[in-house]
Amino acid sequence: MISQALKPYVIGLDLGGTNSVFGIVDSRGDIKATTAIKTQSYSQVSEYVDASIDALQIIIDQVGGIDKIKAMGIGAPNANFYKGTIEYAPNLVWGHECVVPLAEMFSQKLGIPVAITNDANAAAIGEMTYGVARGMKNFIMLTLGTGVGSGIVINGQLVYGCDGFAGELGHVIMRRENGRLCGCGRTGCLEAYCSATGVARTAREFLSTSNEPSLLRDMKPEDITSFDVSVAAGKGDELAKRVYDFTGEMLGEACADFAAFASPEAFVFFGGLTKAGDLIMDPIKKSYDEHVFHTFRGKAQFLISGLDGSSAAVLGASAIGWDIQE
Template sequence: MKPYVVGIDIGGTNTVFGIVDARGAVIASSSIKTLKHNNVEDYLNDLHDGLTRLMEANDAVDKIHGIGIGAPNANFYTGMIERLVNIPWPTPLPLAEMVSEKFGIPVAITNDANAAAIGEMTYGAARGLKNFIMITLGTGVGSGIVINGQLVYGHDGFAGELGHVIMKRNNGRLCGCGRTGCLETYCSASGVARTAREFIELRKDESVLRNLPIEEITSKDVYDAAVSGDKLAQEIFEYTGNILGEAFADFTTFSSPEAIILFGGLAKSGELLLRPIRESMERNMMPQFKGKVKLLLSELKEADAAVLGASALGWEAKAQDK
């Protein structure tokens, strides 16, 4: 078998790509600007040039088994990107087929949260686990569900949108998906910032967060304040962790995972977030699941995680049927 795969992570600003070996070592990586390209043909030409240079420089030409792509709203079944919010390309876009034709290499594509789950199972904290849920806590809340060693895609390729489980049925926060009360609106990085603004407006407690322009507060500001001992900021993490724990207890009833694995910027908050999640999760857990579900942090390095997650899909890539 050819010894390498390529991982491509398409973000709204940058596209990161890298060559990865079977042990999960990133041999080399590079990036291009996604938003520089108003049409997808120019983007593919730029990607082809950048990746070809990388393969030539690392003696990997003709040694690539497959290419895996992680992208927003990408469908594993169809190879299509169904819709794009921040990138001005027409959708649905048959990106897997287009990249495969450009490189002459089999391509598989999925959304970024699913790619993270596959990466964790192939190279990270979920090695050896057959049942787990990957939760990405970033700008939004993404998820990938693995049952019996298989990523769950559902009948249409869109299964696993746990960030859009509704946590508050009445007077919930408006979500970008158009619904209200979604988990993402409370427990993403932007959700934490929203909670901070609400707490500051509704309460009288002293807090260093009151010294910041209210609309500019970020989850990092809340974290820094909490670490320095700010009680209001610590309560924001309690509030966030409590909601996540409730959600994880509910998710457990669905697939009985061995572990729930956290990834993303907010997951780096450590015990500030993990302790209230654990306590809330156990408090809300059905009796038969208590004490059985591990809460783990991703073992993928942040800098390599996007490329590793996408690259893991490259081992599954099949040649297009002609």
């Protein structure tokens, strides 16, 4: 407690392919100061880190200097928690062909401990620290965005596995025959159906295999996004609602399998698809109840992230900072 009183803040970095957003956060999850740089503007990681430090220095000074800061947490693609590295991240100009020891680089410049993990794990820790999973020891976070990511908490700890990369629930197989091609090169992955792109694809499939009237027919099929589907569903479009039913049913089936593994007290959903609210959550819950092994029935809550969407990634990243064992 003394250390938290003396060093009341952590730095969070949400490192995306386009933007890098920094926040200085207190233990209640209040963001005290924030800044950002363009991730893409630097061809070398050393330049990226130098530019980050320059931007950070200003907000560090705003909160009283580096002595007020306990640690830094980074949420980034292809992050290896154990090694503190980003490994062959296809979307990072300075990181797609190599292993970047990013935690160590920031730690040397700032003089504080730095940890790094992937976005979905950061989201799970953020939810456990500041959000709807506060106090929970066993829950599964599913991030429904461009892809389907996951962060798994068991016995109060993030599951990293033997290599630091555990928790790729977007890549469990939901269709073993005639499954959709996934970005990972395999077929039938959960992500191929239940990501934002998967939802748009389901809509296009439903449109092409029926003559059912739909607001979505006013668009070119290739232009339809998951956002368009949610807008149509919000207006009562039956086909669009069936897209959510289909997506939610599959998520419910997947969660039923995850329960057989971990028997979590909650599934927490995060990301664009959750904006559809009951349209997606109701079929998830219904399908889960129908499919789950009897022992686990009625035990798990289904929750939507409690963190504000625009700052959730920075909060999640910052939350890793509190957990660092010095």
